[in-house]
Structures are given as C-alpha cells and as structure tokens.
Amino acid sequence: MxxxxxxxxxxxxxxxxxxxxxxxxxxxxxxxxxxxxxxxxxxxxxxxxxxxxxxxxxxxxxxxxxxxxxxxxxxxxxxxxxxxxxxxxxxxxxxxxxxxxxxxxxxxSESIGAQENERRHFARELHDELGQYLNAIALDAGRIRDLSTEGEPEVHRLSLAVMQSASTVYRQIGGMIRRLRPIGLDEFGLPSALEHCVESWRERLPQASFTLTVEGDFANLADVLNITLYRLVQEGLTNVSKFARTSRVEIYLVRTADDARATRDEIVVTMTDDGPGIDLTKPRAGLGLIGMRERVEAIGGEFHIASQPGSGFLFCARVPVQAGLPEPNEPSELAELAKSVK
Structure with a gap:
C-alpha cells in the first residue's frame, strides 16, 4: 500500500x-x-x-x-x-x-518481455535464414535427382537422401520455431493462435475432447500479456497430455469487467478437465504449476487451482488488461536503458 x-x-x-x-x-x-x-x-x-x-x-x-x-x-x-x-x-x-x-x-514483466522479444527474433532468424538455405538444398537435390540417369543409381539415391535429410531438418526447425514463438500470434492475434494450439492437441490426443470458448475483444493487448495467456493454455494442455489423456477439456477465455473492483477491465482464462485430478495437499515434483503462477503474478494477476483425486482439475487466472502496457508519460526501464546506451 x-x-x-x-x-x-x-x-x-x-x-x-x-x-x-x-x-x-x-x-x-x-x-x-x-x-x-x-x-x-x-x-x-x-x-x-x-x-x-x-x-x-x-x-x-x-x-x-x-x-x-x-x-x-x-x-x-x-x-x-x-x-x-x-x-x-x-x-x-x-x-x-x-x-x-x-x-x-x-x-x-520486463524480463519476460525481453525474453519473448529475443525468442521472436531467434524464431524469425531460423525461419528466414536456415529455412531459405534448406529450401535451396532441397531444390538442388531435386535437380540432381532429375538429372541422374538410370546408369547413375548411386547419384539418384544420394540425391533422395539429401532431400529427405533437408525435409527432416526443416520439420525440426519448424518445431523449434513453434516452441519459441506461437504460430499466428503476431499475425492473427491471441484467439487464432489458441485455436491453432488446441487443434494441434486434438490431433495428438484423439481420445480426448477439447472445447475452446472465447468472448470479448483481445486486440491491442501487450505482447507480454498475449504470450502469458498463450503459455498458460499451452502448459495446461501439456499437463492434460501427461495426466488426463482421455478427458474432456474445456477452455474459456473471457474479457470482462469486475464490478467488485470498480469496473476493472480483466481477462479471465479457465481450463477444466474431468481427469483423475490430484491431491493438492501433497508436494508435487513438477514445476509447471509454479511457473504458471509466477507468470500470472509477474503481470499483477491472480492464479488459482482446484482439484481432488477423482474429481478432475481446474485452474483459473485473472489478469488486468493493462498488464504489460507502459504507463502514460512513463517509459519502461528497457527504453530508458536503450536511451542511455545511445
């Protein structure tokens, strides 16, 4: 206070x-x-x-x-x-x-923002630089394959091997890029990125059912807020893949005003599943929930979990919409540091 x-x-x-x-x-x-x-x-x-x-x-x-x-x-x-x-x-x-x-x-919050900026830059470099060269290698190998005759089966085989290796490396880099920076977050916004994330888990876990509900306007949010909400859902889905692979998962993302706190504009993300649940009174070895709580509290939000053995699992995060945005007429410390360096 x-x-x-x-x-x-x-x-x-x-x-x-x-x-x-x-x-x-x-x-x-x-x-x-x-x-x-x-x-x-x-x-x-x-x-x-x-x-x-x-x-x-x-x-x-x-x-x-x-x-x-x-x-x-x-x-x-x-x-x-x-x-x-x-x-x-x-x-x-x-x-x-x-x-x-x-x-x-x-x-x-500033540290998370700097980390995500670095990840975005690294993902862009992987896509633009290595992706370009891998495409060139695949094209050259395809040209060699087409030029090889029936009398040169070894050249034909090696060209196919090079094309397969280039394709494998390209897929691996694509996975690294997706882990570094969510697909579609910068181009299409948070709801589309979450839908893509949920769709990928639908393919990985066909025995589970996923429902994503989005209500409200999620444009013009700070990058640190977008990435925090995305990482929450991503970590929650990862926990589902570990402990509740056949459950029904429901995800709610709502932008609302909290009347109890003088119309404070907030975003609430809730994920529930009807899996086996956990005993919250026992210590846990994993750091997933701890990392989720730290992310939310770092931007001034609240994080709550509820679960009992045999009764599923629920987490709810409430974060202010203005989280991560600089105060009016008050530049961030990173901007001040950049000015001092100049």
Missing amino acids: RPDSPTSSAEAPASRSTVRRDLACVLALTVLAAVLCMRFDVGELTYSLTRRFERFQLDEFPPTLVVLATGLAWFAWRRYRESQRELLHRRALEEKAERLLADNRRLA
Missing part, C-alpha cells in the same frame, strides 16, 4: 475520530458520575459508613486513589504512544514491502 493511496489517507482521519469518540465517552461517564454523586450525596454516605474506621485514616484514601488513577492514565498514555509508533513503523514496512513487490513484478 502506497502512502498516497486513498486507503492509507483515509486511515488517519478514522483513527483520530476513534480517539475523539473514546475521549468523549470518558468525559461523559465522568460527568454522569459527578451528577450521580451530587444527587445521592455519595460523599456524606461514604463518611457515615467509614466513620467507625477513623483510626485507619480511610478518609485519606481519595487523594491516594487520585494519584493512582493519574499514574495509570499516564502509563496507559505511554503504552498508547508506543503502540502508535509501532503501528506507524509497521505501516511503513508494509508500504516498503508493497513497493518492492511492485518493482519486482514490474522487473519480472
């Missing part, structure tokens, strides 16, 4: 009003006690009851009690001031922790 936040600024008047209310209650009780004492002559009644014990000097107790009450009031005031100082110190530490957490999330 930042010091200039509305919640923090509203706490001080609330605390002062509580102090005023308590003091008003003390004064009101004091006045009421004085009125009751005057009405029922408490002093004379007390004197008549204690007159038989004059030898014990009971009439000297009121000043002593006044001193004791004053000392207790001073003691309570000192404890109150100390508690206020401790409370202020704790609030300062909490605000510092919140700032450090926000900075950590921002830096993690």
Whole structure:
C-alpha cells in the first residue's frame, strides 16, 4: 500500500475520530458520575459508613486513589504512544514491502518481455535464414535427382537422401520455431493462435475432447500479456497430455469487467478437465504449476487451482488488461536503458 493511496489517507482521519469518540465517552461517564454523586450525596454516605474506621485514616484514601488513577492514565498514555509508533513503523514496512513487490513484478514483466522479444527474433532468424538455405538444398537435390540417369543409381539415391535429410531438418526447425514463438500470434492475434494450439492437441490426443470458448475483444493487448495467456493454455494442455489423456477439456477465455473492483477491465482464462485430478495437499515434483503462477503474478494477476483425486482439475487466472502496457508519460526501464546506451 502506497502512502498516497486513498486507503492509507483515509486511515488517519478514522483513527483520530476513534480517539475523539473514546475521549468523549470518558468525559461523559465522568460527568454522569459527578451528577450521580451530587444527587445521592455519595460523599456524606461514604463518611457515615467509614466513620467507625477513623483510626485507619480511610478518609485519606481519595487523594491516594487520585494519584493512582493519574499514574495509570499516564502509563496507559505511554503504552498508547508506543503502540502508535509501532503501528506507524509497521505501516511503513508494509508500504516498503508493497513497493518492492511492485518493482519486482514490474522487473519480472520486463524480463519476460525481453525474453519473448529475443525468442521472436531467434524464431524469425531460423525461419528466414536456415529455412531459405534448406529450401535451396532441397531444390538442388531435386535437380540432381532429375538429372541422374538410370546408369547413375548411386547419384539418384544420394540425391533422395539429401532431400529427405533437408525435409527432416526443416520439420525440426519448424518445431523449434513453434516452441519459441506461437504460430499466428503476431499475425492473427491471441484467439487464432489458441485455436491453432488446441487443434494441434486434438490431433495428438484423439481420445480426448477439447472445447475452446472465447468472448470479448483481445486486440491491442501487450505482447507480454498475449504470450502469458498463450503459455498458460499451452502448459495446461501439456499437463492434460501427461495426466488426463482421455478427458474432456474445456477452455474459456473471457474479457470482462469486475464490478467488485470498480469496473476493472480483466481477462479471465479457465481450463477444466474431468481427469483423475490430484491431491493438492501433497508436494508435487513438477514445476509447471509454479511457473504458471509466477507468470500470472509477474503481470499483477491472480492464479488459482482446484482439484481432488477423482474429481478432475481446474485452474483459473485473472489478469488486468493493462498488464504489460507502459504507463502514460512513463517509459519502461528497457527504453530508458536503450536511451542511455545511445
């Protein structure tokens, strides 16, 4: 919580009003006690009851009690001031922790963005450079095959082997490119890329059924947000292939406004399956769910999972639509670093 936040600024008047209310209650009780004492002559009644014990000097107790009450009031005031100082110190530490957490999330988001930019560049280089040369090799091998005669069977065989090798390497590079950068994400947007991803898993897992539902506008989102949502679905489908190969999988991607938080625009992605489920109380060896949670929380989102043995598995992620976008008139640290290098 930042010091200039509305919640923090509203706490001080609330605390002062509580102090005023308590003091008003003390004064009101004091006045009421004085009125009751005057009405029922408490002093004379007390004197008549204690007159038989004059030898014990009971009439000297009121000043002593006044001193004791004053000392207790001073003691309570000192404890109150100390508690206020401790409370202020704790609030300062909490605000510092919140700032450090926000900075950590921002830096993690910047790191993910830089990583995805590097992956995009690497995938483009693989496609443009190596893909071009592999196509050239395949074409040259095809030309050699066509020119080889029946009297040159070895040349014909070798040309076919070169074409097969080039085709194999090209497929491997295509797989690397798909892992580095989702197909269609930059060209057609997030929904199309997710549909392509789900379709590929339909082919790999014919015994499972997949349903993808997309609602809302997913244009003009930050690249780090797009890639985070894609990686969530991708990791979820990978877990399905490991633990629920014959289940029914339902994926929902919805852009909505959360009324509970003053119409905050959010994107919610949910994936459910009716597979065997897991026991969340037991430690897990894999890092897939941990990586999913870290990705979501790095851009200021929330990540929740629910599962029981025999009851399937569900995960739900909520992320703000503005995640990954630079603040107005506030360039990112990467841009500032680039300017300083120039």
